[in-house]
Amino acid sequence: MRIDTIDIVPNVILAPMAGITAHPFRVICKQLGGVGLVVTELISSMAIHYKNEKTFGMFDWSADEYPSFCQLFGADPQVMAEAARIVCDAGADGVDINMGCWVPKVAKTGAGAALLKDICQAEAVVDAVVKAVPHKPVTVKVRAGFDQPHITAIKFAKSAAQLGAKSIAVHARFASQGFSGTADWSIIARVKDEVGDLIPVVGNGDIETPEDAARMVRETGCDGVMVGRAALGNPWLLKQIADYLATGTYGPGPSIEERFAIARQHARLQCAQQGENIGVRELRGLLPHYFKGIPGATRLRGVITSGETRTLAQVEATLDQAMEWHETLGDKESEIVAP
Ligand SMILES: Cc1cc2nc3c(=O)[nH]c(=O)nc-3n(C[C@H](O)[C@H](O)[C@H](O)COP(=O)(O)O)c2cc1C
Structure with missing residues (x-):
């Protein structure tokens, strides 16, 4: 076109x-x-x-x-x-x-x-x-x-x-x-x-x-x-x-690792553009979409959207923790706490 x-x-x-x-x-x-x-x-x-x-x-x-x-x-x-x-x-x-x-x-x-x-x-x-x-x-x-x-x-x-x-x-x-x-x-x-x-x-x-x-x-x-x-x-x-x-064909969707990697990139770009204060607030509405359907998504969303998460470092630490948790426990539910 x-x-x-x-x-x-x-x-x-x-x-x-x-x-x-x-x-x-x-x-x-x-x-x-x-x-x-x-x-x-x-x-x-x-x-x-x-x-x-x-x-x-x-x-x-x-x-x-x-x-x-x-x-x-x-x-x-x-x-x-x-x-x-x-x-x-x-x-x-x-x-x-x-x-x-x-x-x-x-x-x-x-x-x-x-x-x-x-x-x-x-x-x-x-x-x-x-x-x-x-x-x-x-x-x-x-x-x-x-x-x-x-x-x-x-x-x-x-x-x-x-x-x-x-x-x-x-x-x-x-x-x-x-x-x-x-x-x-x-x-x-x-x-x-x-x-x-x-x-x-x-x-x-x-x-x-x-x-x-x-x-x-x-x-x-x-x-x-x-x-x-x-x-x-x-x-x-x-x-x-x-x-x-x-x-007429297409490849598989992203792995969980890819989802976390792009979510992290999105978080960094958002904070670089808007500054950390506004960027992290905006991310509360954006990042949870990346976790739809993965085990523990509700808890992860809860941490990302909580008022306790105020800095990019906290967002990234939450993503690290969620990723580690996913690698260790696979599909089993677990606690994710605000870093
Ligand atoms: C959160 C949100 C914001 C939107 N903002 C705009 C906008 O700024 N300009 C616009 O033309 N359409 C806007 N739309 C409409 C979308 O461009 C699109 O026309 C609509 O979502 C239908 O497409 P979809 O079924 O693929 O979502 C918005 C839609 C959503 C969900």
């Missing part, structure tokens, strides 16, 4: 996820070899306009994750255009426009998925952003529509392509559904029918296994797949998906 001049190989994309797809997780996914494109979490164009220092701290892409797109949200075309110029000047390889976020803080400003209720405004945003960064690809990520039964993604996809968007990703749920129900992949197929000869279409929603990804490609004809929640704590899945799409 190709987005403008950029080859997306493999055609597996890490979905933007607020609080998760910062540099540490993106770079780990890249390193494990299963993603052709990574995207930042959504970043407020208005906050960029007001030169919010914390927001500039979210410009965390680097050459080792190329290509890396920055996702922006906002409803004001000129503010979005300005933000697009700023993030591209700061080295983003492309801009993704968020038209999928339904949380009130975003949607009540007319941004995110609310743009799907006002197609003229959505078109004005795409037009302004495309014109603002003529040398970088602009993509759009949409929901099926804002609320049932209004499937706006199909008609909007056509105008986005005609305005110069280089790809569209479709999370095949309505914004009003949040994450409830199941994604209706037939909507991805309809978007593909509508714009498949103009731009690549990326399917998104409920891919949990390599077989799911292959089924989505088969049923919808989408050019690429985007994976979010299932990659959390399991970035190896992306490589399995890429292999399965390319060859």
Whole structure:
């Protein structure tokens, strides 16, 4: 799959996820070899306009994750255009426009998925952003529509392509559904029918296994797949998906040793990026995903998320202890105490 001049190989994309797809997780996914494109979490164009220092701290892409797109949200075309110029000047390889976020803080400003209720405004945003960064690809990520039964993604996809968007990703749920129900992949197929000869279409929603990804490609004809929640704590899945799409087979999942090693790398990168104080707090929500399903995971999660664990050294000591314990006791339960 190709987005403008950029080859997306493999055609597996890490979905933007607020609080998760910062540099540490993106770079780990890249390193494990299963993603052709990574995207930042959504970043407020208005906050960029007001030169919010914390927001500039979210410009965390680097050459080792190329290509890396920055996702922006906002409803004001000129503010979005300005933000697009700023993030591209700061080295983003492309801009993704968020038209999928339904949380009130975003949607009540007319941004995110609310743009799907006002197609003229959505078109004005795409037009302004495309014109603002003529040398970088602009993509759009949409929901099926804002609320049932209004499937706006199909008609909007056509105008986005005609305005110069280089790809569209479709999370095949309505914004009003949040994450409830199941994604209706037939909507991805309809978007593909509508714009498949103009731009690549990326399917998104409920891919949990390599077989799911292959089924989505088969049923919808989408050019690429985007994976979010299932990659959390399991970035190896992306490589399995890429292999399965390319060859029809895939290797085994990670060993427990590999899981601990990547969890440790994630912990170090997170603290290097955010400082130990904030980094360790963020890790409470991130690391437990790596231990899902392993013996003693509940206790390990309890220690990592406890207020007692405040430093990177403590996090690492807990991982060491859990690993030692695993080597000694295998599947038997044991006590893990805060170091
Ligand atoms: C914790 C979390 C944060 C998310 N943040 C964003 C975001 O910043 N931008 C966005 O476009 N979508 C965001 N999403 C939606 C995902 O990109 C994706 O569309 C959705 O999770 C469906 O894909 P999945 O079934 O593979 O998880 C988020 C999802 C989750 C679970």
